[in-house]
Amino acid sequence: MLFKNFFWKMSVSFAAALLMASCSGKDNDALQPADAAITIRDLPADTAASMGEGVDGKEKRPFYTTTFSFKNQQTHVIRNAADSASYLQNADWDIAFSKEYNSFVVINNGKIAGTPGYKGPGVGNLVIVEQPFDNVTTAPSDEVFQSQGLAGVGWDNGNGLGWFFYSLNNHICVPVRNRTFVLKTATGNFAKLEILNIYKGNPPVVTDLFWPAPYLTFRYFVQTDGSRNLKNR
Template sequence: MKLRFLIIAVAVLIASCGKDSNDPPVPTGSPSTLISDLQADTGASVGEPGEGKEQRPFFSLIFSFSTKQSRLIKTTADSAQYLKNLDWDIAFTQEYNSYVVVNNGTYTGTPGAGGPGKGAMIIVEKPYDQVTEAPSDADFESKGVHGVGWDSGNGYGWFFYSLSNHICVPIKNRTFVLKTADGKFAKLALLNIYKGNPPVVTDLFWPAPFLTFKYFVQTDGSRKLNTSN
């Protein structure tokens, strides 16, 4: 009788192990936040104004990683009320809101200049999911940039731009590691400027700027940036 129960127990154990080995691996890391088609300043135009557009500079769009809230800065009053604080982390500026800058009060000429922001940015030539740790403070100091936009061949942008067809092409496998406005570490993938996040754009008049990007903020203060998506 004892032998019979022992055989049954071993069989159950083997079946259990077999089931576990077929289960999908449990993802490690924390989930990222995906922002799709964030509408920026779609009312401006750099050329002849089309329907519903006017020829003028583009309003900056600020975005907070923690609240997922954004705001267009249209007036001097807006600048005074919304820019000189820690309530946002990145701003989409210049033509078609394509130049992305961090909130840092010491960076003259940027939206956060003169405020308390401590933001910083460094370019990492790795796919987003392979960036698992923020660089050292020394790297941020020596290799940090104020912002990223058109890569004209110098390796400092997030998209390529053709002067022949005037279409932006996002750069794959380039990630941006940031310090947020309040000094936490984060990583950012800038994915598209066109509505619907199309894999390929051939139409100059494809609706833009509609920004798609994903990010992760390490809230425990560490440099760990491993994510599950």
């Protein structure tokens, strides 16, 4: 099977525990002279939704999916069937932020039922590399993508397959450090992704359950020449 361990359904207990997060502005860092990676800071996902009643300024409903293009940093919020028809079944986006608090990051692959890009032309794939972002310089082989490919990543509940840890004691998401996600983009180029935070301002430590979220901070590098070279420095 092309993709194993498909974590499209996240834990109900996690969904309930994120009840109180609340939450605009996307800021693309200019390319640094010594670093060709792009950093996106505080990308607002569905900041108007809530898991429960009584959260100020929010509506209790499922979270809308937000798509993101590595090529031009364009986003689309998928609110209804018309949005789905216009924005999902194409290769114009590479990752989508979905599920509770937009914490599940899914690739664009038209062959994976239940994912946003299903039945579209996307050929995305994702594997986990347990190395810091800057140290990942070569994309894995096709055999690795075939055997270890994932449709998406979210909560690491101890299986080593997510981008954040989550405690049922304090209900706070903590990003996994030194874990990089190597991808095939929707059009088949190799890329790498580091997801840094879901909380506004990319705080180093969060102790407040009410910290504004989801505002996603992440960085990525795309190799556009078709090679597996992922050196960003």
